[in-house]
Amino acid sequence: MENxxxxxxxxxYFGEGSIQQLSDAVARYGDKVxxxxxxxxxxxxxLYKKVKSLLKDVTIHELSGVEPNPRLESVVNGVNLCxxxxxxxxxxxxxxxxxxxxxxxxAGMYYDGNPWDFIEDSNLITEALPxxxxxxxxATGSExxxxxxxxxxxxxxxxxxxxxxxxxxxSIMDPTYTYSVSKYQTAxxxxxxxxHIMETYFNDGEISQVSNQISVSLLKTCLRYGKIAYNEPxxxxxxxxxxxTSSLAINGLTGCGVGKKWSCHAMEHVLSxxxxxxxxAGLAMLxxxxxxxxxxGSTVDKFASYGxxxxxxxxxxxxxxxxxxxxxxxxxFESLDLPMTFEAIGxxxxxxxxxxxxxxxxxxxxxxxxxxxxxxxxxxxxxxMCM
Amino acid sequence: MENxxxxxxxxxYFGEGSIQQLSDAVARYGDKVxxxxxxxxxxxxxLYKKVKSLLKDVTIHELSGVEPNPRLESVVNGVNLCxxxxxxxxxxxxxxxxxxxxxxxxAGMYYDGNPWDFIEDSNLITEALPxxxxxxxxATGSExxxxxxxxxxxxxxxxxxxxxxxxxxxSIMDPTYTYSVSKYQTAxxxxxxxxHIMETYFNDGEISQVSNQISVSLLKTCLRYGKIAYNEPxxxxxxxxxxxTSSLAINGLTGCGVGKKWSCHAMEHVLSxxxxxxxxAGLAMLxxxxxxxxxxGSTVDKFASYGxxxxxxxxxxxxxxxxxxxxxxxxxFESLDLPMTFEAIGxxxxxxxxxxxxxxxxxxxxxxxxxxxxxxxxxxxxxxMCM
Numbered sequence: 001m002e003n004x005x006x007x008x009x010x011x012x013y014f015g016e017g018s019i020q021q022l023s024d025a026v027a028r029y030g031d032k033v034x035x036x037x038x039x040x041x042x043x044x045x046x047l048y049k050k051v052k053s054l055l056k057d058v059t060i061h062e063l064s065g066v067e068p069n070p071r072l073e074s075v076v077n078g079v080n081l082c083x084x085x086x087x088x089x090x091x092x093x094x095x096x097x098x099x100x101x102x103x104x105x106x107a108g109m110y111y112d113g114n115p116w117d118f119i120e121d122s123n124l125i126t127e128a129l130p131x132x133x134x135x136x137x138x139a140t141g142s143e144x145x146x147x148x149x150x151x152x153x154x155x156x157x158x159x160x161x162x163x164x165x166x167x168x169x170x171s172i173m174d175p176t177y178t179y180s181v182s183k184y185q186t187a188x189x190x191x192x193x194x195x196h197i198m199e200t201y202f203n204d205g206e207i208s209q210v211s212n213q214i215s216v217s218l219l220k221t222c223l224r225y226g227k228i229a230y231n232e233p234x235x236x237x238x239x240x241x242x243x244x245t246s247s248l249a250i251n252g253l254t255g256c257g258v259g260k261k262w263s264c265h266a267m268e269h270v271l272s273x274x275x276x277x278x279x280x281a282g283l284a285m286l287x288x289x290x291x292x293x294x295x296x297g298s299t300v301d302k303f304a305s306y307g308x309x310x311x312x313x314x315x316x317x318x319x320x321x322x323x324x325x326x327x328x329x330x331x332x333f334e335s336l337d338l339p340m341t342f343e344a345i346g347x348x349x350x351x352x353x354x355x356x357x358x359x360x361x362x363x364x365x366x367x368x369x370x371x372x373x374x375x376x377x378x379x380x381x382x383x384x385m386c387m
Numbered sequence: 388m389e390n391x392x393x394x395x396x397x398x399x400y401f402g403e404g405s406i407q408q409l410s411d412a413v414a415r416y417g418d419k420v421x422x423x424x425x426x427x428x429x430x431x432x433x434l435y436k437k438v439k440s441l442l443k444d445v446t447i448h449e450l451s452g453v454e455p456n457p458r459l460e461s462v463v464n465g466v467n468l469c470x471x472x473x474x475x476x477x478x479x480x481x482x483x484x485x486x487x488x489x490x491x492x493x494a495g496m497y498y499d500g501n502p503w504d505f506i507e508d509s510n511l512i513t514e515a516l517p518x519x520x521x522x523x524x525x526a527t528g529s530e531x532x533x534x535x536x537x538x539x540x541x542x543x544x545x546x547x548x549x550x551x552x553x554x555x556x557x558s559i560m561d562p563t564y565t566y567s568v569s570k571y572q573t574a575x576x577x578x579x580x581x582x583h584i585m586e587t588y589f590n591d592g593e594i595s596q597v598s599n600q601i602s603v604s605l606l607k608t609c610l611r612y613g614k615i616a617y618n619e620p621x622x623x624x625x626x627x628x629x630x631x632t633s634s635l636a637i638n639g640l641t642g643c644g645v646g647k648k649w650s651c652h653a654m655e656h657v658l659s660x661x662x663x664x665x666x667x668a669g670l671a672m673l674x675x676x677x678x679x680x681x682x683x684g685s686t687v688d689k690f691a692s693y694g695x696x697x698x699x700x701x702x703x704x705x706x707x708x709x710x711x712x713x714x715x716x717x718x719x720f721e722s723l724d725l726p727m728t729f730e731a732i733g734x735x736x737x738x739x740x741x742x743x744x745x746x747x748x749x750x751x752x753x754x755x756x757x758x759x760x761x762x763x764x765x766x767x768x769x770x771x772m773c774m
Contacts, residue, residue, distance in 0.1 A: 244595070
């Protein structure tokens with residue numbers, strides 16, 4: 001087992017009706033609130049009205065219209081609102097994009113200059129406003145971690161950053177808020193959650209059985225309840241299991257004692273930055289191709305364990321089990337009607353694949369330092385498997 | 388899934404050498420430290436000297452000799468030391484007993500009166516000194532939760548209490564510190580960890596697959612590495628997996644969304660209070676008898692799942708699988724040479740079983756409100772199964 005540190009101070013209130021905790025939670029931090037949200041979905045489900053009624057004694061400023069891949073411009077607008085109005089607490093109501101944008105705003109309050117600076121170098125962050133989140137989409141896990149991903153359209157870059165001051169202080173998680181999430185977003189969210197678990201599960205470093213077995217259990221929960229949530233949007237058990245799994249998938253728990261070499265996220269972030277691809281859908285498309293690409297004598301053991309433990313496959317031929325497991329992974333995403341090719345996902349035939357691959361490997365000097373190291377050419381090859 | 392809240396703000400530094408984080412951790416909270424420890428084991432393994440050398444710029448007062456079932460008297464002594472010396476941070480170096488005692492001391496600093504008051508009614512706690520722990524025994528999980536158990540020998544009572552101010556701020560977990568733990572304490576610790584998981588796993592309330600599957604994965608880790616740690620005391624992987632599992636078993640993770648009706652702990656606490664029985668050993672003796680006692684048509688499903696998921700049993704006859712699973716649980720504890728009868732564990736033949744059972748059910752008005760409700764007579768019957 002590798003040495004690790006683990007720190008997740010977010011307070012979770014989970015379950016139907018947990019929004020009732022909101023007033024107390026906000027009151028702990030102040031009475032000048034910036035309410036951050038995306039499109040109109042929180043209005044459609046009545047959540048906007050509920051939040052306003054619970055916070056009627058509080059001064060609320062609003063930043064709406066946060067994009068699905070949140071842009072630097074929204075962060076800048078939010079920071080300006082905070083500085084102009086002496087905001088004391090930021091309240092993000094929405095999915096991971098909204099929470100991510102809010103995290104950057106929280107850090108921006110105490111930074112003089114362009115927020116992109118600290119997105120590129122989180123050492124520049126010293127302090128942050130307290131953040132409270134009300135989650136409406138099970139996917140990114142941003143409600144219980146200290147990281148965020150922001151897109152800079154000018155630079156065609158989508159960058160993740162993190163800082164220990166950026167954990168939400170409180171996250172309210174009511175699975176019924178995800179009942180109205182579209183089938184496509186539900187499926188993409190499931191793929192995103194599974195990818196977070198798999199990025200850690202498939203690792204080249206030392207093994208920690210306790211973490212690996214937790215990953216297996218979370219993946220099995222996704223296979224069961226991801227499917228049910230897709231088919232029965234108002235199934236509470238399914239929505240609840242997926243919501244809690246989304247948090248546990250990426251709050252550090254599955255990575256305790258194991259390596260941190262992620263593979264697919266870097267390849268996907270480029271697709272989102274260039275073509276505004278839904279993150280989870282991009283991951284669903286890339287992951288089985290990446291698995292297929294790196295399957296060889298040196299990785300077959302791990303993929304065979306994956307097949308046996310997660311998919312319940314039996315038999316003694318490791319390579320055969322590994323191949324079936326990868327095929328089943330692809331079929332699972334297909335069964336959620338996720339687009340599995342560039343064309344289906346909206347990336348044109350003449351996409352600058354070489355340029356995109358170079359972008360994916362740029363931050364590590366021409367490679368992705370994943371479970372297996374991937375060169376720019378490897379990334380091109382994996383992109384081409386999706387064409 | 389039931390509604391739940393989850394909050395575990397303890398910062399963990401895990402792995403060989405993680406003691407190097409101690410100076411920084413203490414410095415965050417002050418320079419007047421109360422060092423709390425038990426017998427001489429931390430001196431034998433060189434940890435006492437290491438701690439002193441890392442904290443050479445800090446004023447240290449000491450409370451040593453904390454008992455395996457920590458007594459109220461130690462708490463009172465610790466509180467007095469804190470008040471007399473304006474202690475700013477309490478540093479517990481040891482196992483769960485030492486950390487539990489330190490928690491009560493942390494709360495006692497801000498309470499005027501006998502600490503037993505707030506042990507009986509945690510609402511009396513308002514504030515607590517910051518606590519840092521260095522763990523040397525994998526068992527109670529006290530290093531990552533906000534509860535403690537204190538024994539009042541005069542009243543023959545062993546009582547648990549908790550408060551959100553009592554999470555250790557930082558816990559340092561170096562598996563090599565457990566290399567010298569005796570075989571008996573290693574086995575008892577494994578049984579304690581397993582009991583924490585099973586108390587939650589066997590629950591009558593709603594089910595949360597995500598939590599249940601995590602419990603299964605943690606139990607499987609115990610079966611594998613509990614045995615290895617017992618046979619190979621210096622096996623790092625085994626000690627590390629058991630240490631991290633000890634924390635996850637009881638920090639609330641396995642209980643998210645499921646009921647909180649524990650069964651065996653109340654029966655065991657009485658044995659410890661009357662005869663200073665090692666907590667984990669008492670649990671190992673009681674648990675299979677309790678399982679056997681409550682196995683019937685209404686519980687067979689759960690025990691059969693336990694048999695299939697945790698023990699890998701196969702077959703279609705649920706009752707047969709349930710019985711084998713219970714038998715295997717007993718055999719596992721026997722394989723760790725744990726005493727499985729009153730006589731072997733040191734409880735005399737003429738123990739006042741009726742009085743003890745009444746004590747076990749006293750706080751809930753004559754019953755244990757567990758997975759299956761147990762009357763005082765049920766507890767007597769289960770005790771008698773151990774004779």
